[in-house]
Amino acid sequence: MISDSVKEAWQINTKINKAVFDHLSDEMINAPTPGNGFTVAEHVLEILHTPKHFGLKFDEAQLGALPNLYEVKGKDYIAETNLGRIREVAAQTADTVLKAAEAASSKGELPHTSIDTYLIHMMxxxxxxxxxLFLALKTNGFPLPNDDLVWGPWKNE
Amino acid sequence: MINDxxxxSWRINTDINLxxxxxxxxxxxQAQTPGAGLTVAQxxxxxxxxxxxxxxFFDKARFATIPDLFEAKSESLSPVKDLGQMREVMKRSRELALESANAATSKGKLPYYSIESFxxxxxxxxxxxxxxxxLALKTNNFPLPGDKAIWSPWRTE
Structure with missing residues (x-):
């Protein structure tokens, strides 16, 4: 149910996310974005939870089975900071979203015009x-992942 | 020929930029990104x-007609500061890219897997x-474009 180019782009985007998550250390995970913004962990949560949030609208069974990377405390959502767990759920989420998208026979209740558009929106x-997230790292004195890892996967040269 | x-998605992304x-x-x-980063214009x-x-790399004739939006000033390149011109070039260049991608019969020397990936x-x-x-706007105390401007165009609801 998805086009080959979107599938290929999803795999590239997954590779880039993996490179970023592999680059992170325990010291970096709580670095805040300037302007009282998200911590690195909260950006990671946004990246991993949003595809599930929308994906539930076309395949609740598969996407609903994905673990949540947050804990609810009162009105607050506390983002997971364990990097091993983040990397594990990231791989599982990217793979499950792609499989569900490929297997879907309709877009269900998804508020996008197609599953392709949903995936491009997520990318x-x-x-x-x-x-x-890079600005959170930079302004807190941490090194950034190499450009080759962040932009290189889009190209085949 | 690119898929619908x-x-x-290309049109949605263009609308968000506009x-x-x-x-x-x-x-x-002129607002600068935190961490001594680029200005909004840059x-x-x-x-x-x-x-x-x-x-x-795949359609020199068309893409070469997109105006450059920077002025050579001594040893550095300065972005133009005319918002009207920026809006016009953004709109026209994105339309041109879609026309060109749709008409292309090969990816030429483009170092990507396909024009769609690009x-x-x-x-x-x-x-x-x-x-x-x-973030440049936020940390320089300017109002932000709302979710309606930057995220809602992806959805039909």
């Missing part, structure tokens, strides 16, 4: 949060 | 320049820079 959403 | 869902440009004032263009010029640079990369690239533009 843009990831890139928005990666851009802000 | 990607054409639609919504951001509509939100900006000349004062906001982000926008880079977004437009990236499309022109890579697009020429367009999805540009969508992600734009989102990365919009995320940083939002």
């Amino acid at each position: 843009a959403h990831d890139a928005h949060h990666r851009g802000q | 869902s990607l054409k639609e 919504n951001v440009l509509e939100h900006l004032s000349p004062e906001m263009l 982000h926008l010029v880079h977004m437009m320049d990236a499309l022109k640079f890579w697009g020429q 367009l999805i990369h540009i969508i992600a690239h734009d989102a990365h820079h919009r995320g940083q533009i939002v």
Whole structure:
């Protein structure tokens, strides 16, 4: 139910997210974004939870089975900071979303015009949060992942 | 020839870029990204320049007609500060890219897996820079474009 180019782009985007999550250390995970913004862990939660949030609307069974990377305390959502757990759920989420998208016979209740559009929206959403996550790292004195890892996967040269 | 869902995503992404440009004032263009990063104007010029640079690898005739939005000043390149011109070039260059991608019979020398991958990369690239533009505005105490401007266009609800 998805086009080959969107599938390929999803796999590239998954590779980029993995490179970013592999780059993170325990010291980096609580770094705040300037302007009282999200911590690195909260950006990661946005990247991993949003595809599930929308994905439930076309495949509740598969997407609903994905673990949540937050704990609810009162009115607050506390983002997971364990990097091993983050990497494990990231791989599982990317793989499950792709399989569910490929298997879907309709877009169900998804508020996008197609599953392809939903996936492209999620890739843009990831890139928005990666851009802000990098600024959280930079302004807190941490090194950034190499450009080859963040942009290189899009190209085949 | 590119598929309909990607054409639609391209148009959505263009609308979001134009919504951001509509939100900006000349004062906001000079706001700098935290961590001694790019100004808002430099982000926008880079977004437009990236499309022109890579697009020429498969359709030099069309993409070369996109105006450069920077002025050579002594030893550095300064972005133009005319918002009207930026809006016009953003709109026209994105329309031109879609026309060109749709008419292309091969990817030429483009170092991507396909023209479709290239367009999805540009969508992600734009989102990365919009995320940083939002932070440049926030940390310089300017109002932000709302969710309606930057996220709602992806959804039909």
